[in-house]
Amino acid sequence: MTTTNRRIVQFTVNGNSVEVAITPRQTLLEVVRDELGLTGAKEGCSNGNCGSCTIEVDGVTINSCCALGVEMDGREVNTIEGLAPGNDLHPIQKAYMNNGGFQCGICTPGFILSTDHLLKMIPNPTEEEIRLHLAGNLCRCTGYDKIVRSVQAAAEDMNS
Amino acid sequence: MVATPEKAIGQPIARVDAVERVKGRAVYAPDLTLPGTLHCKILRSPHAHARIKSIDTSAAEEYPGVKAVVTHKDLPALDSDEQVGGEVTLDAVYLRQFLMASDRVLFHGHPVAAVAATSPHIAEEALDLIKVDYEPLPAVVGIEDAIKDDAPIIHEEVRTRGLEGRSDKPTNISVHMELARGDVAKGYEEADVVLEGEYRIGMVHQGYIEPQACTVDVDATGHITIYTTTQASFANKSQNAALLQVPLNKVTVVPLEIGGGFGGKGFTVPELPTALLALKTGAPVKTVLSRDEVFRATGPAPDAYCWIKAGANKKGEVTAFEARFYLDAGCLPGSALYVNNILVAGLSPYKLPNFQADGYDVLTNKSRSQAYRAPGLPEGAFAIETMMDELAEALDMDPIDLRIANITDDGAPMSDGMALPVTRFKEILETVKKHDSWTSPVPEGRGRGVAIGMRREGSGTSTATIQLNADATFSLIVGSVDLTGTRTSMAQIAAEELGVTVDEVRSTVGDTDSVGYSDGSWGSRITYVTGMAVKNASEDVIRQLKERAAEGFQASAEDVEYADRTFTLRDNPEQSITLAELAPKCVGMGLGAVIGTGIAAGVRPVTSTGVQICEVEVDESTGRATIARYTAFQDPGRAINPMAVEGQVQGAVAQGVGWALWENYEWGEDGILKNANFLDYRMPTALDLPMIETIFVGGPAPENPLGVRGVGEVPIIPPLPAVGNAVSRTTGIRHREIPLNPENVFWATHNGANGAK
Amino acid sequence: MRNFDYVAPTSLTEAVQAFGQAGDKARALAGGTDIIDQIRIGRRTPELLIDTKRVPEMMVFEGDGAGGLRIGAALPLYRVRDDANVQATYPALATASGLVGAVQIQNRATLGGNVGNAAPSGDTIPPLVVLGSTVVIAGPRGTREEPVENIFAGPGQMTIAPDECLVEFRVPAPKANSSSYYVRFIPRAEMDIAVVGVGVSLTLNGGGQIEDVNISLASVAPTPVRATDAENVLRGETLTAALAREAGEQAEHHASPISDVRGSADYRRELTKVLTRRAVAACAAQLGVNVT
């Protein structure tokens, strides 16, 4: 069973319908990165612990390293590349930029998608709610202080 | 935010490369896949120490999809004396042995062979087909075991450097260093209190989220191009040229965006096996390490065992001080520089009129240990700063007052006899003492701890070039990799020096062919040394532009002045030309292109200092310590970008707190690492930390025209003792072991410090 | 990762067939937060993964008609965590569902997976047990219902046959004047596996005495265990701080933990006492009885 059981899977990615021929063992993360060339989601650990592979599936964020590509048939997948069209910036992206919400930036796509999910659930989160909701995303550079402030700034901006 | 020209420096502006990052478009090493790329996986030792009797790769070679397999046999012959440089200098033979085992494996996870195949999955399957016959050997895991007389010896040929003539026995102590001053015996006589303690600090990983990854592409002429994640593209180039035995002009290193390094990406790791496979197959080969491999085999920070005995008089002055610091080098000699850091930067904040300090580089069956921010200093500071707190407690003295009583005056000799650069340490401590984080009453149930840190920095060389474009904008290239916003701060310096806005300077990091030699992004040297190179390059541009303007004025360049984007003849202000007018004349219209070059080398060392105050709560029923409040005072000199400086301080504090409370390599007796993943190697999450208040103290460094000091490293020095002192003051028991994870604190409070389980 | 096949049945009949045919060569794939990494590191080696998420019977989330609750084995935990009825009626289960991993994990992980993984540390298991839940099991020999408590055979192992699968959990309506509570200890504040976990359900009688109590411990034995000695000292009594402490001491009898990277056996024993005491007190506090 090396590459014999490749199959065609259809789903939407950032609003566009895609069709990929993949094997079951390819994770969703491998599929978006290697098959679709969307490398915004990163692989920091491959076992659900760092959140750098965070992707939205059917409206909720998941660790795409712990999901299979073949599971996506008919589902709606959104990645960091689709958060704002073209060269536009989503208010969350602006907030991370203007508040020092990242340094090396490897964790940033994951944090931004987690923030988006949080603000959809709780438009005005407390600091505690922010920290709890982002606990599945590790950042080694910032100590989280400026990430929390970025989320607060984004919430303020989006609620005004 | 657009900064005005005069004010580019000192503005908290967003990163110039921010958009690419928040859009997920920035290209990191794992993101690059060249057409026709083969994928490499590495076979690793399941033993901590074993002899390799044989390796049979034939079945793997025949596996469908496999294009090549390499082992140490594919390495070219190497001159045994060759040295390779990075932040430390290593013997090339040892570095190569670390990257690809030959006759023995020296740690769990040691690379033994590598496979290139058409997909990573196939390469991984092929690893199972490689047969390695091992003869397990006794492994030495802990420092204290490794220094015993009857310890199994890791390298038979090693003799202790620094003890020449005194011993010619094979040993696991590869280096011994010592510094001393005054008369320790007399010092004890002057002491009113004498204390002694042993301190143990666990092994931790830098924890960058991006694993090591690279693609190596060899062209038809044999030229090797390495796309990689590195803190030091030029060092990476020279290391790989030496290991592969090719001339330096046959290797180009293209540094891609780097997803964190913190000292851990200064030495080449996956490039060697990847390059061997690329040379063998003629195709580009890509390697991306797994998190497990990153933990096991890239180079964590040394664990340490320290002993201190100190005496102080009633005024709190330390009259006698003896210390021994043992750092774990892992399987290769190499932590000597970090030992030296402790003996010099670690001890020099204090006068210590009578001291004897010894440092040791100890070999064990672990991955080679590596730099982590201020290498060696967090470990050393845990011992030193805990002892200072113990003395303060014994003397019933305010711990900040005790430090003030001992602090070395600027210009006075450091532990190595050199003069201490300007630190204003006493003033800084006086300021901290008056701050609310220290003066406010300690809330019920909490304890408060303080610790200081110092680092001396500013070594090596950096290069920058600046090109003038025809529309009067500029293109700046530096050779220092951008870890935390280098492009931005360098653009700020160039903009200020060139009298333009940051937007008008395109700031990039060059590959090793497009810019001059630059040392790595380590040792807090970038803002300072590379900043000086950028300043020099900017001055060179202005000088050339003045020459071009002078040609038009038919005057001498010395008489031309530059201000407000305009070149003016000093004695005849009618004669003037704007930058916008002059630029197209230079570029494209024949006056001559303007390319400024800046080199910085031999800059005067500066110090960088910090003080941190930590407040904890401890749940004594479970042993869990929680950080309730954290304040970091940092002297950044002149902060080029205050937002970036704050961010670096906060990041370092978070790492230090993680080290203090949770992070630790958990070893089995057999030298097997048991927690090589982010679940059981517990780095702090957002929920584990409070906001980290960052306060700038001190002022511009007089040693350099930019006035800057490094900030990347110092703030990771105080957290271990600051947290430890806070926990000790809460539980009423002196904790001398890191990590202070719940179980360790629980047993210490229930069975006494260092209590048995 | 070694290769395997994948099917996604769209009805229980299809699912039962798939499990029945493949037997021990197959494993269910629910949220994948355990199984995918286990395949990656070679701990499990199924030849076929059967995706349970498209089976409507495994996605139910509704009342059982008798005041209780039905939760499909493949329903993501965030649905349980965020449900107002679960929060009010089965607080231990809502809490535990919000403790598994972090948000992204809860958006995928399931009760079927937490139980199916059969880790002694599974956080939702003690709540399911103390709430008296049962699980519906389907297979080629038909459908049956078992108490959740009875389905663990050892670490990573259930008592169900390899050709069977979990369909849904049934949580009965709680008695009047009762509540439930779950607490676990982890070194970090999130993203960690329980060093010890304690689930408690309590029912008080009209006089304020403990009429019924269930206590289940996680991470202290090869399977989740009931702390019956602790239950026995509590039953029929009026809770006091001393009694809660005594319950903790008694609970420790049921702990036969191992030492591993997450904690030593001795530490786990100590934590069992502390957490049981705290869980009993906190559960009572939810019923208005404060003993601390």
Ligand SMILES: Cc1cc2nc3c(=O)[nH]c(=O)nc-3n(C[C@H](O)[C@H](O)[C@H](O)COP(=O)(O)OP(=O)(O)OC[C@H]3O[C@@H](n4cnc5c(N)ncnc54)[C@H](O)[C@@H]3O)c2cc1C
């Ligand atoms: C980062 C991280 C943190 C975690 N933290 C926690 C934690 O705090 N607490 C905790 O308890 N767990 C934790 N886990 C483990 C895991 O998330 C949980 O066990 C989760 O509930 C598993 O659910 P799943 O749906 O993802 O299971 P899957 O991985 O899909 O399946 C798990 C097992 O159950 C079997 N299974 C699933 N459904 C059925 C069924 N219908 N019938 C029969 N067998 C079935 C599968 O075959 C498999 O063996 C964590 C995991 C990760 C990666």
Ligand code: FES
């Ligand atoms: S890569 Fe998926 S969580 Fe780390």
Ligand code: FES
């Ligand atoms: S910015 Fe580097 S890990 Fe978050």
